Amino acid sequence: MNVVVIGGGLAAANAAAELREQGHGGDIVVVGGEPRLPYERPPLSKGLLLGSAEPEDALVHPREWYDEHQVDVRVGTLATGIDLDRRRVRLGSEELPYDRLLIATGATPRHLPPADASGAPVLHLRTLDDAIALREQLTEGARIAIIGAGWIGLEVASAARQRGASVTVLESAPLPLQRVLGDQLATVFADLHREHGVDLRLGAQVSGVEHDHGKVVLHAEGSDPVVADLLLVAVGVSPTDELAARAGLAVDNGILVDARLRTPDPHVFAAGDVANHDHPVLGTHVRVEHWDTAIQHGRHAARVMLGSDEPYTRLPYFFTDQYDLGMEYVGHVAGGTGYDDLVVRGDLAARQASVLWLREDRVVAGLHLNDWDAIGPLRAVVGQPVTDAVRDPSVPLADLVDGEG
Ligand SMILES: Cc1cc2nc3c(=O)[nH]c(=O)nc-3n(C[C@H](O)[C@H](O)[C@H](O)COP(=O)(O)OP(=O)(O)OC[C@H]3O[C@@H](n4cnc5c(N)ncnc54)[C@H](O)[C@@H]3O)c2cc1C
Numbered sequence: 001m002n003v004v005v006i007g008g009g010l011a012a013a014n015a016a017a018e019l020r021e022q023g024h025g026g027d028i029v030v031v032g033g034e035p036r037l038p039y040e041r042p043p044l045s046k047g048l049l050l051g052s053a054e055p056e057d058a059l060v061h062p063r064e065w066y067d068e069h070q071v072d073v074r075v076g077t078l079a080t081g082i083d084l085d086r087r088r089v090r091l092g093s094e095e096l097p098y099d100r101l102l103i104a105t106g107a108t109p110r111h112l113p114p115a116d117a118s119g120a121p122v123l124h125l126r127t128l129d130d131a132i133a134l135r136e137q138l139t140e141g142a143r144i145a146i147i148g149a150g151w152i153g154l155e156v157a158s159a160a161r162q163r164g165a166s167v168t169v170l171e172s173a174p175l176p177l178q179r180v181l182g183d184q185l186a187t188v189f190a191d192l193h194r195e196h197g198v199d200l201r202l203g204a205q206v207s208g209v210e211h212d213h214g215k216v217v218l219h220a221e222g223s224d225p226v227v228a229d230l231l232l233v234a235v236g237v238s239p240t241d242e243l244a245a246r247a248g249l250a251v252d253n254g255i256l257v258d259a260r261l262r263t264p265d266p267h268v269f270a271a272g273d274v275a276n277h278d279h280p281v282l283g284t285h286v287r288v289e290h291w292d293t294a295i296q297h298g299r300h301a302a303r304v305m306l307g308s309d310e311p312y313t314r315l316p317y318f319f320t321d322q323y324d325l326g327m328e329y330v331g332h333v334a335g336g337t338g339y340d341d342l343v344v345r346g347d348l349a350a351r352q353a354s355v356l357w358l359r360e361d362r363v364v365a366g367l368h369l370n371d372w373d374a375i376g377p378l379r380a381v382v383g384q385p386v387t388d389a390v391r392d393p394s395v396p397l398a399d400l401v402d403g404e405g
Contacts, residue, residue, distance in 0.1 A: 001026045003305060004089050004096050006079040006243070007104035008032015010040060010291065011272030013060035014298030015102050016071045022306050028071045029096060031089065033105075035076040036128060037063060042291055044131035045152050046321050049138055049159035055128050082247035084265050100267055100305040103244055103255060104298060107237035107273040107289060112147065112206065120211035122231045125152055137230045140164035145218055145228035147206055149176030151320055153234035154189060158322040161196050168199040168226045170206055170218065179336040181367075185355065188348055188369070189322075196323055201226075237289060239274045252276060254287040259311035261301045269305060271297035280311045281383065282332050290318040315382060325351050328375045331365025331382040333357050339364060345393045346371065354378065354397050358386050377401045 003019060003026065005012045012030050019028055032038065039058040047053030066073045074091075081090035082101070089096040109124040123134055134156070138144065142165040146153045149171035157167045173179070175186035176193070193200050204223040209216060209231065218226040239254035249263050250256040254276035261269050261277060272294040276287040293316060300312045319328045333339050339357040346353030346369075354374045357365040366382050368374035377397040381390070389395045 001099040002097065003028050003100045003102065004098040005030045005102045005104060006082075006089060007106055007240075007272070007274070008034060008036075008038045008073065008075055009104060009106045009272065010038060010060060010294040011104035011106075011298035011301075012102070013038035014295045015104065015271060015302045016069070016073075017061070018299040018302035019306070020069045020071070022303060024302075024306055026099075030071060030073045031077050031079050031091065031096070032073065032075050033078045034127060037061070037066070037073065037075060039128055040291065041126070042319075044128060045125060045155035046159065048128075048131045049135050049156065050162060051135075055132065058128065079243060082243060082249075082268075084247055084249075084268065087267060098267070100269070102298075102301050102305065103249075103268065103270045103274060104272045104294075104301075105240040105243060105274045108240050109233070109237050110235050112209075112233050112235060120209055120216035120231060121214065121229065122209075122216065122233060124233055125156065126237070134230075134232065138163040138165050141166070142230065143228040144168070144230050144232065145170065145216065145226050146232045146234055147171075147218070148234035148236065149173075149189075149193075149200065149202075150234060150236060151177070151318075153232070154193065154322055155320060156232055156234065157193055157198050158196070161198060162323070166199075167197075168201065168228065169193065170201050170204040170220050170223060170226065172203065172205045174203055176200070176202070180333075182333070182336050182339070182342065182357075184342060184344075184348070185367070188351060191349075192322060192325055192351070237273070239276070239287060241274055244270070244274075256285070260304045260309070261297060261312055262304065269301045271301040277312065279313075279332075281313050281315065284334070286316065286332060288316045290316060292317040315379075317379075325369060326372070327367055327369050328372075328378070329365065329367040330375070330378050331357065331363075333359075333365045341391070343391055343393055345397055356381065356390060358390070361386050363390060373398075 038060045043053040144160045146169045178186040201223045204220040206220045208219040216231045241251045244255045245251040255270040259280040317330045341358040343356045351369045354368040366378035380401045
């Protein structure tokens with residue numbers, strides 16, 4: 001059986017590793033559009049910008065690994081078509097046959113038409129090369145404007161402030177991260193950035209971008225114009241699913257896959273940011289744009305390709321590091337508002353706390369701020385029924401797991 005993986009990112013590299021770890025002896029070809037071996041993206045908005053990490057630290061596997069494991073990794077190679085009937089992937093004029101195909105093409109940053117049309121110094125952050133270009137601009141006294149107070153916008157704001165740049169963030173919503181975290185937690189992040197000197201302009205809808213002698217001038221309703229040396233557009237990503245759609249696979253906010261990461265075509269699977277997965281525990285389709293999901297999806301899809309019948313049940317997990325705040329989150333709150341109650345243990349203002357989101361009779365999500373021992377108990381509690389002890393913030397999180405709750 002030969003396996004072709006389209007997309008040379010985190011999900012692809014982990015799928016290849018799992019195939020070999022499970023004893024798959026057939027061919028594995030990984031086709032990656034970027035001119036680099038698969039790498040991890042989280043450092044691109046953190047350590048790499050701060051200077052505490054270098055590009056080679058981000059590699060998923062060192063170069064030798066691919067030879068040692070006989071994985072034919074073709075970097076800088078775009079898959080241009082998929083013929084489902086003939087089971088072929090087109091690479092321009094070349095064709096690759098497959099018995100099993102994994103599509104792990106990730107996601108692509110959304111662009112703002114006015115910003116990109118202006119010719120102003122504008123960056124997006126997705127690739128290692130984007131991060132290297134951005135790092136060069138984060139100097140003492142540089143003026144950085146960021147559109148979008150999502151994870152990437154805020155992580156870059158944190159790195160830029162730590163490198164001495166002045167930072168203005170424009171966000172159209174009333175709070176940063178509001179749709180993910182809800183008002184109370186979103187306020188923690190707004191306060192964090194303002195305390196570190198970020199000019200955070202909320203409810204600011206960008207209406208125009210000008211290019212003025214190498215500077216960028218941003219106009220937004222509800223805000224004075226912002227003049228900056230560099231504009232980072234961080235307004236989210238879209239799944240890179242055109243290739244799959246053109247092949248005739250079902251696509252709706254990503255490639256639709258069942259609980260086992262299978263498309264309706266029995267030979268084709270999808271994983272990572274591009275996969276819109278029918279999550280059996282959450283009871284809904286979710287497309288998760290996080291590091292942990294890319295790894296675990298890639299590995300799970302590999303096992304299913306080899307014959308496993310296990311559904312993918314792991315709950316979404318993600319983390320962020322901004323200034324001295326570390327956060328880990330597990331679970332899923334639909335639209336940021338799909339909960340009835342929130343229980344806080346600890347002190348949110350001091351940013352030392354854990355939080356549980358409750359919906360009807362279930363704990364649907366949890367996070368901690370700077371409480372690294374909490375992630376184990378959080379993982380155990382999320383998905384469990386709500387008890388009096390869960391609702392009682394004086395009962396330590398660990399006791400909920402020990403059965404004392
Ligand atoms: C700056 C940044 C910081 C992040 N920080 C965090 C974090 O702190 N915590 C967290 O949980 N998550 C974080 N993430 C998200 C996480 O990195 C992604 O969820 C993960 O990389 C997704 O992996 P993937 O393999 O699905 O896709 P990707 O990593 O996007 O890889 C897909 C690859 O497929 C290639 N490709 C696309 N089309 C084709 C084609 N036709 N032919 C060949 N190749 C193709 C692309 O070029 C790309 O290299 C961050 C992401 C970014 C960009």
